[in-house]
Amino acid sequence: MADSKALTTREQDFSAWYNEVIARAELADYSPVRGCMVIRPNGYAIWEHMQRALDRMFKDTGHQNAYFPLFIPQSFLSREAEHVEGFAPETAVVTHGGGKELEEPLVVRPTSETIIYAMYAKWIQSYRDLPLLINQWANVVRWEMRTRLFLRTTEFLWQEGHTAHATEADAEEETLRMLGVYRTFMEEWMAMPVLTGRKTDSERFAGALRTYSCEALMQDNRALQAGTSHNLGQNFARAFEVTFQTEEGSLDFVWNTSWGVSTRLVGALIMTHSDDKGLVCPPRLAQWQVVIVPIYRTDSERATVLEAAERIRRELVAADIRVHLDARDGMKPGAKYYEWEARGVPLRLEVGPRDVAAGTVMLARRTGGGKDSLPMTGLAPRLAAEMDAMQRSLLDAALARREAASVRGASKEQFIEIMEGAGGFVYGGFCGSAACEAEIKERTKATIRVLPDAEFRSPVAPTHCLWCNGPSVSEAVWAKAY
């Protein structure tokens, strides 16, 4: 690396720190195309592990994968009024193909509701065809003004689930089920606690009836929308004439849902756990869960140590632990330690002549504690237990951070002070007025992240709007967001 050795600290400049963590860990790089990043192998590996876990969860809840076109006829977008209004300004449009101007321009998908529901109209005839539960892993393009690595890029990778149901209740159940899947994934795999709940109308997906969201709090106390699940009602079904014959023989429009998470999650992961030494990656999503660093002076030491290291590596591989033996010559162990720490490898094993002689290895944890000498035998179960503990403690620590940055029952003045200062989640009553919501945003840059689900609400429901002091219709959580 060409960088000076220490990273900018989170304290000094969170945004610079974030970019440096990514550069140092070689997660992503800027590409020649404005706003588009290259996801490098180290970053893509994390995304692949996320994909694998999510895909399993989607399949376990009855979904199948399919693939729909990258291009969408421009007219499709306009069929749903709110949808076109929401997305048209940020589309990339193809006007020429094969050297000729196209009869109808093609939009590069910013999301695939329109083309998918156009197909669903062909596929669905009867209530017997429902529910239709499909997911697609794809890339989408949104022409954003300002981009940031992983958090907001012009092109990004995501999954979008699109389902059709016979009743409103079925669609609502699906919407909430997938929100729950996201939450489980974020907590159990990313070790990232989230608040779940409903979005206000002003934050609702363009064309949806209701939008639900998982909201996480980053280490700089700004909120990040980590995943959304939409109950689309019959809006798209009407626009694309997705009808079905009911059991009673009448014709009805289907009820749709859509839900998605993106490579933004990699950014969320970075900003949730990493420290001033670099990336911290929860074991379950780490490319390498364990790295072995051999230590030697002479050729004969090198031979013995590498032999022992290789034996350990094979044993761990056999136990399904993702392990890498860093046998690079001409690099001092200390240099390797710093490099693997910056890359977020959870556990490091140091194997030197003294260890080999004693039948031990030195274990160093990326977070939560120093080094321990362990016997070489029985290493696999021991490391698996270490990783479980680390996975748990990362979630606990993130949860503790979030709760420390959450305030309930703040006055208007305290609210303003918090948003101008430390930031974080502020819980309070909300009158339900879009005007009030807009005024708060105008004044403090804070938005309602979510109208929280029951388990996140305060023990005593607020009675008055935090801002206008009118009667509260719902508790809300505000924060400044990414």
Place this chain on the structure above:
RNA sequence: CGGGGUGUGGCGCAGUCCGGUAGCGCGCCUGCUUUGGGAGCAGGAGGUCCCGGGUUCGAAUCCCGGCGCCCCGACCA
């Protein structure tokens, strides 16, 4: 699109004011010595100085016109 900054080997920068052989650090290559927390020495490779005009005997440097990128805002997964 508004504000700020910046374009010089792979990366980070100096040089620009005041025109005169293109430099430094890191990285990279080779060799030797090193290796339990970021190695040392020696040798070496690598540059249309963002682009296009202009001024000049001579431009990284001065003038004119473009473009890119980064950061901060308004918009967003």
